[in-house]
Amino acid sequence: MRSARHFTILLVLFFLAAGALYAQSTLLQSGPMLGYSEMREVLLWVQTKAPAKVQFKYWDKENPKQVFETETVQTSKEKAFTASLIADRVSPGKKYQYELYINGKKVERPYPLEFQTQVLWKYRTDPPDFTIATGSCAYINEPEFDRPGKPYGQGYEIFKAIYEKRPDAMLWLGDNIYLREADWNSRTGIYQRYQHTRSLPELQPLLASVHHYAIWDDHDFGPNDCDGSFWNKEQALEAFKCFWGNPSYGVGTLRGICTQFSWGDADFFLLDNRYYRTPQARKTGPRTILGKEQLEWLINALVASKATFKVIAIGGQVLNPVAVYETYANYAEERQLLIDTITKEAISGVIFLSGDRHFTELTMLPRKDSYPLYELTCSPLTSGVFKGARDEANNLRVEGTLVEEQNFALLKFSGKREERMLTISVYNKDGKELWSRSIKATDLQVPTQKVE
Structure with a gap:
């Protein structure tokens, strides 16, 4: 009788403990x-x-x-x-x-x-080899709030494919969520959209063991193609701060989401292409994407950087010369100012990363008396694919790099100190390699002026 009572007590305690553990799991x-x-x-x-x-x-x-x-x-x-x-x-x-x-x-x-944690290598060893995953445009369906018709989000298994590549970090290039009409005008809507996207089961293993950095574009800032006049941008900024883990949000007195981080011998400059943006259709007054203060910060930071690779991440395309949709070519004066200043300041090692376009391509801009500038545009992760890219007159596209399906990229930085190399590899949603290109650090150096 006593042993039966003892067993009953143990059974009750077991279920109480199991219930407590289950309760904590369900709180996640x-x-x-x-x-x-x-x-x-x-x-x-x-x-x-x-x-x-x-x-x-x-x-x-x-x-x-x-x-x-x-x-x-x-x-x-x-x-x-x-x-x-x-x-x-x-x-x-x-x-x-x-x-x-x-x-x-x-x-x-x-x-x-x-x-x-990052390696303490300077003055000690060669730079470490490391890999950064990147991509943009992650649409997660929610039928109650989606537009009628075929679901726009698909291929969630891409997050498993990224996870299985075991990158050291991932840099999200904007449109990391898609605010819907029901979302962007209220704090409740914005936070609910972040929660819905972040809770995707397929995403959880990737979140848990890969370090994440992020910028935004229009869909995680407000309505489609929105600019700095969006009335609720401060709520969007606060939500971004709550759901990402960047080193900072803005630099000094500069508001928004711009920041900088280093990994190995690469410096990453994360730009805000929304907070200061003026309307693309504006016909009078200044027209800008970055704003004067952010552009000055970027140039100063690039000049100060001693990194082998200087990676500039921005939501929209920079080097594509075609003024379509929201490319920087629509703001031709500021775009040219940025490129000319990089050239005049003799800044070596610059690479651009961008998202937004719902296709992937590598663009190369030749420059007189300097090295060519490269830009990897990588999109989409899970949203719809744009099929009109091949008809765009981007004569700077590197042959064989156009991708018109869900995809992501890996940026592998490797080699001894004097032999550093960046290898860009693009994969489909199942992890199959679609193309790969290598760029030597020595090919991103400003030529030494000859002494007459």
């Missing part, structure tokens, strides 16, 4: 996600379904007995129940495993939870 809305990585700290992100206390525990994979903890943060409705926590007990060049705790209970995930 999306994530965990890795944000920026530095040598001395890493950002970890998570979203819950309701107010909850969240914390991460982590350890060096080579020393699992020494466990560190982040601070505990209470999620709140004000920030859409998101939390960004800093792992600050880390060392350079290490790989870590981590666990998520909600209300003091560990939340199990059916995929690896790992992050890394």
